Amino acid sequence: MEYWTIIDDRHAGPYSADELIGMCIKPDSPVWTSGLPDWVEACEIEELKAAMEARDRAMRPATEVAVDEEPAAVAEEPQIPAVEQPGNPVEEADTNQPMPGQGYGYHQQGYYPQGPAQQAPADPRFAPQPQPQPVWDWQREAMVPDEPCPPAYLVWSIIVTILCCQVLGIAAIICSAQTKQAYGRGNLAKAKKMSEWAQWLIIISIVLGLMALPVQLAFMGV
Amino acid sequence: MKSRGLTKRNLLVAAAAVAALAVYILFCEYSGAMPRCPFKWVTELDCPGCGSQRALHSLLHGHPMDAWGYNLILPPVVIYLMALVLLPLWGDRRAERIHAALTSPAAIWSLLGVVMAWWVLRNLPFMAGIKF
Numbered sequence: 183m184e185y186w187t188i189i190d191d192r193h194a195g196p197y198s199a200d201e202l203i204g205m206c207i208k209p210d211s212p213v214w215t216s217g218l219p220d221w222v223e224a225c226e227i228e229e230l231k232a233a234m235e236a237r238d239r240a241m242r243p244a245t246e247v248a249v250d251e252e253p254a255a256v257a258e259e260p261q262i263p264a265v266e267q268p269g270n271p272v273e274e275a276d277t278n279q280p281m282p283g284q285g286y287g288y289h290q291q292g293y294y295p296q297g298p299a300q301q302a303p304a305d306p307r308f309a310p311q312p313q314p315q316p317v318w319d320w321q322r323e324a325m326v327p328d329e330p331c332p333p334a335y336l337v338w339s340i341i342v343t344i345l346c347c348q349v350l351g352i353a354a355i356i357c358s359a360q361t362k363q364a365y366g367r368g369n370l371a372k373a374k375k376m377s378e379w380a381q382w383l384i385i386i387s388i389v390l391g392l393m394a395l396p397v398q399l400a401f402m403g404v
Numbered sequence: 405m406k407s408r409g410l411t412k413r414n415l416l417v418a419a420a421a422v423a424a425l426a427v428y429i430l431f432c433e434y435s436g437a438m439p440r441c442p443f444k445w446v447t448e449l450d451c452p453g454c455g456s457q458r459a460l461h462s463l464l465h466g467h468p469m470d471a472w473g474y475n476l477i478l479p480p481v482v483i484y485l486m487a488l489v490l491l492p493l494w495g496d497r498r499a500e501r502i503h504a505a506l507t508s509p510a511a512i513w514s515l516l517g518v519v520m521a522w523w524v525l526r527n528l529p530f531m532a533g534i535k536f
Binding site (some may be wrong): 355 | 443444445451454456457460477481488489506512513520
């Protein structure tokens with residue numbers, strides 16, 4: 183029999199009964215196995231209940247203190263990487279997450295950089311089998327901008343600088359380059375900001391140029 | 405996707421035509437109708453764009469060599485600008501690639517480098533006597 187449990191609010195499994203016992207599950211830990219409509223407490227499954235009783239019997243003769251300290255030991259136990267099961271039927275019943283292949287945003291492992299390296303448990307028995315890990319849309323958006331590049335206003339920057347003789351246009355060209363560069367590096371927020379800067383610099387240059395005209399005419403007229 | 409009437413593109417084309425006409429008729433060395441460069445006005449130094457209006461005027465009148473003389477970087481910049489504006493209208497995969505290369509950060513930074521170098525160079529004393 184293979185069981186799933188919940189560690190740190192995430193589904194973890196499949197584990198054999200022995201592995202679950204080794205992970206210090208408690209009688210009220212949530213457990214699911216195929217055929218069950220919903221999560222149940224570990225003590226409701228005969229195989230696990232028997233195994234847990236056997237474990238408690240084995241520990242009691244050692245010391246009474248060990249039993250009292252058991253909850254602390256559970257808390258300090260190294261995190262066992264929780265691997266989401268792409269095909270896990272629990273998700274259908276239990277969560278609102280979209281199923282792979284259905285709806286939006288399912289990406290295979292290796293397509294995008296993964297998060298921090300998973301901490302391997304000390305006991306090789308608990309090492310999870312390598313499984314494709316889904317990357318959801320919200321993660322992907324943070325890494326690779328899907329939106330098109332915000333306008334860099336390069337043409338206007340050049341027109342303002344070279345054809346209209348506005349020195350501020352050089353700053354606009356710099357902002358154009360920064361827009362493209364930030365977008366190329368996946369920094370969409372900075373790209374948008376630089377795009378806005380370029381736009382404002384161009385507008386200010388044009389307004390300044392127009393304002394200077396009557397002043398110049400007045401001086402030349404004298 | 406055919407655009408008719410007051411689309412952004414048509415407006416831009418019309419504005420460009422009016423600007424070209426204005427440059428063609430008005431801007432020349434003697435008319436005095438040209439807006440003057442504020443930077444030159446204040447510092448009496450040339451900015452990277454000084455002479456561009458006279459140079460455009462010469463270009464439109466069919467004297468490219470005179471244009472070089474007014475502003476060395478204006479003719480290449482005009483070609484670059486035309487490429488930027490016209491390539492997306494091509495709607496071709498290769499045109500898209502060229503456009504992407506022309507607007508890459510490296511391309512823009514080098515353009516900036518050329519403009520800054522030209523700005524410094526044209527204000528050096530020995531440049532005053534050199535005509536292109």
